[in-house]
Amino acid sequence: MFPAEKDLSEALDKRQEQNSLRKLTLFKKSIDFTSNDYLGFAKSEVLFNMIGEKISESEKKIGSGGSRLLSGNSKEAEELEAYFAKYYHSESALLFNSGYDANIGLLSSIAKKGDSILYDELVHASIHDGIRLSKADSFPVKHNDIIHLEERLKQSSGNMYVVIESIYSMDGDIAPLREISDLCKLHKANLIVDEAHATGVFGKGIVHHLKLEEDIFARVHTFGKALGCHGAVVLGSQILNEYMVNFARSFIYTTALPLHSLISIECAHELLEKSESVQKKLHDNISYFKEKIKGSDKHHWLESKSSIQSLIVPGNNEVRELCAKIQEKDIDVRPILNPTVPKGKERIRVCMHSYNTKEEIDLLFETIASE
Numbered sequence: 001m002f003p004a005e006k007d008l009s010e011a012l013d014k015r016q017e018q019n020s021l022r023k024l025t026l027f028k029k030s031i032d033f034t035s036n037d038y039l040g041f042a043k044s045e046v047l048f049n050m051i052g053e054k055i056s057e058s059e060k061k062i063g064s065g066g067s068r069l070l071s072g073n074s075k076e077a078e079e080l081e082a083y084f085a086k087y088y089h090s091e092s093a094l095l096f097n098s099g100y101d102a103n104i105g106l107l108s109s110i111a112k113k114g115d116s117i118l119y120d121e122l123v124h125a126s127i128h129d130g131i132r133l134s135k136a137d138s139f140p141v142k143h144n145d146i147i148h149l150e151e152r153l154k155q156s157s158g159n160m161y162v163v164i165e166s167i168y169s170m171d172g173d174i175a176p177l178r179e180i181s182d183l184c185k186l187h188k189a190n191l192i193v194d195e196a197h198a199t200g201v202f203g204k205g206i207v208h209h210l211k212l213e214e215d216i217f218a219r220v221h222t223f224g225k226a227l228g229c230h231g232a233v234v235l236g237s238q239i240l241n242e243y244m245v246n247f248a249r250s251f252i253y254t255t256a257l258p259l260h261s262l263i264s265i266e267c268a269h270e271l272l273e274k275s276e277s278v279q280k281k282l283h284d285n286i287s288y289f290k291e292k293i294k295g296s297d298k299h300h301w302l303e304s305k306s307s308i309q310s311l312i313v314p315g316n317n318e319v320r321e322l323c324a325k326i327q328e329k330d331i332d333v334r335p336i337l338n339p340t341v342p343k344g345k346e347r348i349r350v351c352m353h354s355y356n357t358k359e360e361i362d363l364l365f366e367t368i369a370s371e
Contacts, residue, residue, distance in 0.1 A: 018316060018338075019316040019317050019320060019337075020316050020337045020338060020339065027327075027332050028330075030327075030330040030331060030332040031330060031331045031332060031356070031360045031363070031364070032332050032351075032353060032355075032356070033331060033332060033333050033350050033351055033352075033353075033356070033360075033364055034332045034333050034334045034349070034350075034351055035332075035351060035353070036197075036224070036225035036226070036351065037225070037226075037228055037353060038200065038201050038225060038226040038282055038307045038351065038352070038353055038354065039200055039201075039226045039227075039228070039272075039275060039278050039279065039282060039353070039354050040228075040278065040353060040354050040355045041200075041226065041227055041228025041229070041268055041271065041272075042228035042229075043228075044228065044271070046271065047228060047264075047267060047268060047271050050267040050270065050271065051260075051263055051264050051267045054263045054266070054267060055259075055260060055263055058076075058259060058263065059259065061258075061259050062258060062259075062260075063255070063258050064255060064256040064257060064258050064259070065255075066255060066256065067252060067253065067254060067255060067256060068245075068251065068256045069245070069252060072255060072256030073256065074256075074259070074262070076259060076262045076263070077095060077256065077257070077262055080095065080262055080265065080266055081093040081094060081095055081233070083266070083269075084221075084233050084235065085235070087204070087269065088204055088205070088208065088213070088219070088221065088233075088235050089204075089208060089213040090213060090219070090235035090236065091236065091237045091238050091241075092235070092236065092237060092238045092240070092241040093233050093234070093235050093241070094233065094234050094241050094244055094245065094251065095231060095232070095233055095257060095262075096231065096232045096233065096234060096250065096251060097230075097231060097232075097250075097254055097256075097257055098222070098224065098230065098231065098232055099124075099126060099194070099196050099220060099222030099224065099232040100126040100129075101232065101250040101251070101254065102126075102220045102222070102232040102233070102234050102250075103124070103126040103127050103129070103130045103194065103220060104126060104129055104130045104133065104249075104250045105130070105234075105244060105248030105249060105250035105251045106130065106192070106218060106220065106234055106244065106248060107127060107130030107131050107133070107134055107161075107163065107192075108130050108131075108133035108134050108248070108249065108250075109134075109243070109244060109247040109248045109249070110134075110161065110240075110243070110247075111134040111135070111136035111159065111161055112134075112135055112136065112158075112159075113135040113136065114136075114137075114157065114158040115134075115135075115136040115137070115157075115158035115159040115160070115161065116136060116137050116138070116139065116156035116157055116158055116159075116160045116161070117131050117134065117136045117137070117138040117139070117160075117161045117163060118138075118139050118140075118141050118149065118152045118153065118156065118160065118161070118162045118163070118189075119131060119138065119139075119140060119141065119162075119163040119164075120140075120141050120143055120144065120163070120164045120165065120168075120175070121140045121141060121142060121143050122143045122165075122168050122170065122171060123163060123164065123165055123168075123194070124165065124169055124194065124196070127163055127165075127194065131163070136158070136161070137156075137157075137158075139152050139155075139156070141162075143168075143171075144173065144175055144176055146176060146179050146180065146183060149162065149180065149183060150183055150187075153183065153184075153187040153189055154187070156189075159190065160187065160188070160189035160190065161189065161190045161191075161192060161217070162180065162184050162189050162190070162191050162192065163192045163194075164177075164180060164191070164192070164193055164194070165193070165194045165195075165196065165197070166193050166194070166195045166197075166198045166205060166206035166207065167195075167196075167197040167198045167201070167202075167206065167306045167308070168197070168308075169196065169197055169308065170308070170310060170336060170340075170341055170347070170349065171302050171304065171308070171310055172197075172302065172304030172305075172306045172307070172308025172309060172310055173302065173303060173304050173305075173306070174206060174305060174306065175193075175206070177193070177206055177207065177210055177212065178210055178212065181212050181215045181216070184215075185215060190217035190218075191215065191216050191217055192216070192217055192218045192219075192220070193205075193206075193207055193216055193218075193219050193220070194219075194220045195207065195219055195220060195221050195222075196220065196221070196222040196225060197225060197226075197306065197307070197308065198306075199221045199222065199223070199225065199226055199227065200225070200226025200227050200272055200279075201226050201279070201282065201306060201307050202306075203272075203279070205219070205221065207219055216236075217236060217240070218234055218235065218236040218240060219234070219235040219236070220232060220233075220234055220235075221233050221235065223265050223268060226307075227265070227268040227269070227272065228268055229261065229264040229265055229268050230257075230261055230264070230265075231257055231261055231265050278354045279354070281354040281355075282307065282352065282353065282354040285352045285353070285354065285356050285358075285361065286305070286306070286307060286309075286352045288358060288361060289309060289350075289352055289361050289365070290305075290309075292361065292362070292365045293309070293365065296369070299311055299368060299369075300312040302347075307351055307352045307353070308349060308350075308351060308352075309349075309350045309351075309352065310336075310347045310348070310349050310350070311347055311348045311350065311368065312345060312346070312347050313335075313346055313347060313348060314344045314345070314346055315344075315346055316335075316337045316338055316346055318346070319335040319336070319337065319346040319347060319348060320335050320337075322335075322348065322368075322371055323335040323348055325367070325371055326348070326364070326367050326368065329363060329367050331360075331363065331364055331367065333348050333349075333350060333364075334348070334349065335347075335348060336348070336349050348368075350364070
């Protein structure tokens with residue numbers, strides 16, 4: 001055993017004792033209520049054929065060959081960024097390899113010593129990690145709490161950055177974006193919005209829906225959820241774009257996305273523009289599910305108008321046991337355990353999709369209701 005492995009083993013043993021040890025698993029084909037493939041794009045034959053057709057017409061190249069600043073830049077990448085700037089109503093756009101890379105690169109680079117980052121307490125782990133890598137002071141804000149945010153803003157100094165998600169990945173609720181935007185303008189703070197779980201589900205995102213594009217310092221859109229592929233884009237001013245090209249380490253020091261990924265992202269957006277009926281089916285399913293759980297006194301469902309519907313089942317053991325019983329019905333749901341969520345807030349995170357049937361939703365609800 002290597003010297004370090006003793007500590008590693010002890011950490012794993014502690015997780016095992018807490019019943020929070022993570023393991024990679026392969027599930028047999030079952031009813032999907034767990035993936036982020038909200039619109040079914042990840043398994044879309046139409047999208048698969050669109051991508052295949054464009055690839056067959058493109059340069060026969062597998063990898064990009066290097067970072068964007070060395071040999072990995074391409075006209076396809078630059079054309080896609082120009083398309084995104086127009087599509088998402090932004091001055092400029094910069095591609096990143098994933099949403100994680102985008103948040104890490106953006107947040108670690110923009111805030112300097114003496115600046116302040118105020119972040120909603122429920123933001124994604126990638127945002128936390130980006131903040132940790134910055135040299136700014138950082139302060140959590142109570143979830144969606146406008147009053148607490150204003151208190152924090154009054155106490156902060158330097159350039160102030162407020163970081164939120166438009167739709168939160170674990171609770172599924174929507175941020176009071178207009179109120180937060182107004183508050184940031186009042187206090188001259190820079191608002192950053194992660195639109196990962198809104199992209200595609202709510203068209204071009206909540207910011208676009210509310211017509212707040214000009215009031216947001218930076219937006220992050222990711223493509224690995226409703227759009228069914230991979231990668232991300234940071235939207236903002238041309239100055240922000242040039243700054244990240246020079247200072248965002250997760251952009252500078254990584255191999256650029258390959259041509260296949262660029263084509264996939266482009267085709268997914270083209271398909272999204274033709275998929276109003278698919279988006280409507282998703283929202284019909286969300287409404288149908290919410291009607292099913294309305295008035296349910298036995299179980300604690302969090303309020304959400306998005307694809308994410310969370311059932312609180314306190315305790316790692318308890319939520320694992322309930323999940324196992326649901327999975328026996330060939331329904332794919334997964335437990336979200338502490339420490340991913342706070343102790344006592346363990347849950348089953350149910351994801352609605354456009355391809356779920358009412359019969360599948362009925363079966364899920366009846367299985368949970370019987371426990």
